[in-house]
Amino acid sequence: MNNILLLEDLPEIRTWLKVLINQVFPQSQIHEAARVHDALELVTAVKFSLALCDLGLPDGSGVDVVAALREQQPECQSVVVTIHDDDDHLFPALQAGAFGYLLKEQARELIAEQLKRMSQGEPPLSPSIARRVISHFASQTRQQERPQNMPHVALTDRENEVLLRVAKGFTLPEIGVQLNLSRHTIADYVKQIYRKLNVSSRAEAALEAQRLGLFRRN
Amino acid sequence: MSNPSGIQQYGEQHGATRAPRGAARRAMAMLLAFVIAALAALLATPAAHAGAAIVTITSVQAAQASNDQFLGEQAPTPLTLPDDWSESRPRFDGLVRYRAEFDRPPGSEPNELLALYIERVCSNVEVFLNGQRIYSGGRMTEPVTRNCHYPQLVTLPSTLLQDQHNTLDLLVRGHALQRVATRQQAGRLSELRIGPQVLLAERQAARGFWNISAVQILAVAIGVLGIVMIVLGWMSRQASYFSYFGWLSLAWALMSLRVWWRDMPWDNGVMEFLFCTAFAPIVALAVQFLLSYADLRSRWIENALALQWVLLPVTLLLGGPARLFGLANAWYVVLAIEVLAAMALYLWVGRRHRRRDFWWMLGILGLACVLVVVELAVQYDLPWPEPLMELPLLQLGVPLLLLGIAARLLRVFARALQAAEASRSTLEHRVREATAEIEHNFAQLAEMRVEQVTEKERKRIAADLHDDLGAKLLTIVHTSESERISTLAREALEEMRLSVRGLTGKPMRLADALADWRAETVLRLSQANIEADWRGPTEETEQLLPARSFVQTTRILREAVSNIIKHSGASHCKVRCAISDRQFGLTVQDNGKGIPMELDGKLDRGHGMASMKHRAKQMQGQCLMESGPGYGTVIRLTLPL
Numbered sequence: 049m050n051n052i053l054l055l056e057d058l059p060e061i062r063t064w065l066k067v068l069i070n071q072v073f074p075q076s077q078i079h080e081a082a083r084v085h086d087a088l089e090l091v092t093a094v095k096f097s098l099a100l101c102d103l104g105l106p107d108g109s110g111v112d113v114v115a116a117l118r119e120q121q122p123e124c125q126s127v128v129v130t131i132h133d134d135d136d137h138l139f140p141a142l143q144a145g146a147f148g149y150l151l152k153e154q155a156r157e158l159i160a161e162q163l164k165r166m167s168q169g170e171p172p173l174s175p176s177i178a179r180r181v182i183s184h185f186a187s188q189t190r191q192q193e194r195p196q197n198m199p200h201v202a203l204t205d206r207e208n209e210v211l212l213r214v215a216k217g218f219t220l221p222e223i224g225v226q227l228n229l230s231r232h233t234i235a236d237y238v239k240q241i242y243r244k245l246n247v248s249s250r251a252e253a254a255l256e257a258q259r260l261g262l263f264r265r266n
Numbered sequence: 267m268s269n270p271s272g273i274q275q276y277g278e279q280h281g282a283t284r285a286p287r288g289a290a291r292r293a294m295a296m297l298l299a300f301v302i303a304a305l306a307a308l309l310a311t312p313a314a315h316a317g318a319a320i321v322t323i324t325s326v327q328a329a330q331a332s333n334d335q336f337l338g339e340q341a342p343t344p345l346t347l348p349d350d351w352s353e354s355r356p357r358f359d360g361l362v363r364y365r366a367e368f369d370r371p372p373g374s375e376p377n378e379l380l381a382l383y384i385e386r387v388c389s390n391v392e393v394f395l396n397g398q399r400i401y402s403g404g405r406m407t408e409p410v411t412r413n414c415h416y417p418q419l420v421t422l423p424s425t426l427l428q429d430q431h432n433t434l435d436l437l438v439r440g441h442a443l444q445r446v447a448t449r450q451q452a453g454r455l456s457e458l459r460i461g462p463q464v465l466l467a468e469r470q471a472a473r474g475f476w477n478i479s480a481v482q483i484l485a486v487a488i489g490v491l492g493i494v495m496i497v498l499g500w501m502s503r504q505a506s507y508f509s510y511f512g513w514l515s516l517a518w519a520l521m522s523l524r525v526w527w528r529d530m531p532w533d534n535g536v537m538e539f540l541f542c543t544a545f546a547p548i549v550a551l552a553v554q555f556l557l558s559y560a561d562l563r564s565r566w567i568e569n570a571l572a573l574q575w576v577l578l579p580v581t582l583l584l585g586g587p588a589r590l591f592g593l594a595n596a597w598y599v600v601l602a603i604e605v606l607a608a609m610a611l612y613l614w615v616g617r618r619h620r621r622r623d624f625w626w627m628l629g630i631l632g633l634a635c636v637l638v639v640v641e642l643a644v645q646y647d648l649p650w651p652e653p654l655m656e657l658p659l660l661q662l663g664v665p666l667l668l669l670g671i672a673a674r675l676l677r678v679f680a681r682a683l684q685a686a687e688a689s690r691s692t693l694e695h696r697v698r699e700a701t702a703e704i705e706h707n708f709a710q711l712a713e714m715r716v717e718q719v720t721e722k723e724r725k726r727i728a729a730d731l732h733d734d735l736g737a738k739l740l741t742i743v744h745t746s747e748s749e750r751i752s753t754l755a756r757e758a759l760e761e762m763r764l765s766v767r768g769l770t771g772k773p774m775r776l777a778d779a780l781a782d783w784r785a786e787t788v789l790r791l792s793q794a795n796i797e798a799d800w801r802g803p804t805e806e807t808e809q810l811l812p813a814r815s816f817v818q819t820t821r822i823l824r825e826a827v828s829n830i831i832k833h834s835g836a837s838h839c840k841v842r843c844a845i846s847d848r849q850f851g852l853t854v855q856d857n858g859k860g861i862p863m864e865l866d867g868k869l870d871r872g873h874g875m876a877s878m879k880h881r882a883k884q885m886q887g888q889c890l891m892e893s894g895p896g897y898g899t900v901i902r903l904t905l906p907l
Contacts, residue, residue, distance in 0.1 A: 058737055058741065060744065061737075061740055104729070131732050152744075153743050174785060175778070175782050176778070179778065216781050217800075219788050
């Protein structure tokens, strides 16, 4: 039995999503939450396999829930469900550990398809997100002083190649054809890119906190 | 930004500094010419009239007297003029009667006006001709009129004058050498000359000019100069040498005042004491001037000079009036050594620091050194050419040397002024630059601030729209029973998003925009099972696309792709992008059934063609459509960049 977290403040949309999830994952049990606070409590109590998180919530941002899941339940796949399609909103969520995003206004079938793919390990990657990832890693390698305990996260050549092609506007299936790679291999690369983005972002955040004197050892 | 040496160099090259240098040289040359001409004139004057009918009387009968009664109690003794009391009657202080006999000068007309000319008589004289008093130089008792520097011309009344055996009596009031501060003030009578009044008046004028007028002119000159220098020193406090020099000049000018007034309210003892005492501050100021001009300062020397100022009068007072000359001369040596030492120190420092005015000052101070030595030689009665001894060398020389130094100082001041002016203009220039930079920065900051505020406001509006309108539209999308309404609501949501992004978005790289369009178009077409063939420019371009153009083009492209998916029934779609310097072109072509023509020959409005054209027009571009049943549809979008 899979537990799925559904964090959404609009009741109509929550109901609609619940129906949708039930269709895609008939065996799962859905835990609903309308606030960040409630969701964080659920995260400590229940072990989830999938989480659908809205970003703009009355008492905060769904990014916090994504981060908490990433911290406490690394096995859980977080997906952002949002009305915002711009990477200013999406990128922080991806950095926090989300594995993909769904745009709420999309048709039921489309969302179901994407959800299915994501749960199978095929997260989406848009050109603008790819460009942000590229500049993120570029600025990381530029940073000279790096404490010894900070992991140095670098993308492999293949991952870089995939990112660059996505940034140029090629779709993932097209890249698979161009690089003579299977759909699953490409999906693995993208997943790996997301994971490394999360790890390096956390390292960066810790470094920044240390620099600002906010970091305290327990 | 420019260093001080740069300013210095600028000053060096500047033409204006050449002019004062040339002027200084010219002034020095004129000064030299003036001195040489003066000496030549002085030496030449007696020679010019040597042949004239002038009788020189050198042998006289002389007797000391205690009152002005003509026949003294002491028997007259013969002696030869000039008569220096220090030699003929040492330590005598009082009246001496001189008697000479003379005939009318040969070759003179009977009615010609004759005169007696005494070049030097110290301190005062009364003249009697054949028993009648014909002339008095002033007071004969203390305070005695001081006539030492004034050549005396006495007109001889023709009624009293006989052709032969005229008796000339001179009553001279003089002071013992021991009781005066300088040898020039001691009792003395020079040769007597009798001749035509016109010729002798000329002689008196020439001598009077050098002894009196020249000294007066120079005294006034350096007095004024001194005041100017004091003002300059007061204005520029750091350059204390201006003040020292000013006070030195003024003090010398004041000391020369005694030439002006022959009748002073004090007797000889007081006058000579005051005169000698005046040298202490003058030497102190000279030494201080030289030290400060050499950038040296010593508390010890300052104190010693101050002490000397007190010590000098005290020793003179203790010695008493009878030993004045000896003590004064001892002090002169001490003071001369001090001045010479200060000059040597100044020159040593000037040479070591390679000061620019070293040679000028070497010349001036060399002359000063000669002057001091000569004056000392005069005081100690060392052998010296008579004409030079007759001149008031110190009174003439010192002001001239002070003028020479003043020329130098004024040049230094002018140069400092010039440097200050240059650095002021540099500073002004820099201030202007800094001000411009600050203004520029401020403008940039204000612009950034406006951008920040706008961005913040845009984000707030965007958030509000998403939270409120977006949520409602979403609810409609997912709860509406009607497919048409939910499609409309979805489109409205997309419109809202694009509008928000287009409000004040930053320009986007054209290459990034093309990538976004490609990804979306290819994904949508492939999801609709339509084969997509997108070809764009292969080379990297750095051109930028305004945010508004990006949004509008996205809408046009999205509409076109929607049309293909919904209505065309095409299996293949070709997209071509072309970028030139001025414009950007996008062609979307499908192999579908085309858009049916309406009755009036226009294309179907339901396909959103009108809004696509309208959007293109808003961007000063155009959107052309070609279509026909069975031929598919071609949409050509052209935008200026």
